[in-house]
Amino acid sequence: MNAPTPFPDLSQTVNFHRTELSVILSLYGRFVAAGEWRDYGISGLREVAVFSIFRRTAEQPMYRIEKRPRMAVKQGMYAVIGMDGRILRRGHDLKTVLRVLERKLIRAVD
Template identity: 55%
Template sequence: MGTITPFPGPGRRDGQVGFERTELMRILDLYGRMVAAGHWRDYAMNFDRDAASFSAFRRTAERPEYRIEKRPALRNRQGMWALLNETGMVLKRGHELGPVLAPVERRLVKLVGD
């Protein structure tokens, strides 16, 4: 017989970091609106032991225009959410997802308004 390996649940610290359902819905809602505006065309998600990231691309072959990162280790410091630009510079950091996504949402208003 084989050995049974327990599936890592929410209480286990040795697993990977991921997005909760509400967080992912908020991110994908913004992504969908940017796709509808014709600005983004592709995305990628990465889940590691220390961080989860969502990258949005203008075209598939380029670097991501924006990257949204969740790092729970920084929860008690400057905040676990970060918005990074194409070069990796932190544009916004915070404890909640909404204010971190605000610069991208303001840009969406400008794109739709034109």
């Protein structure tokens, strides 16, 4: 019998694909250049992958970008969630879902 390992089985966790991370990090870089965001964190869990965005490192995240494959058929697997826990946008296409944040960048630059 195998002894339990202290490390989770990564084959059972949800993670962002390289193309998804490219889209997210492109948006993140534009907000960093505008001085709005300063840090991020990525978590791969059993049912959800989360990209958390912080204004300062010691805070709770301003926004969370979540990928939930189980929601793909229903409302879409991608969601942007605000600091207060409200879902700002949900959908099937990551770029479309992230537009809710791009609008905030246009306001920040003006």
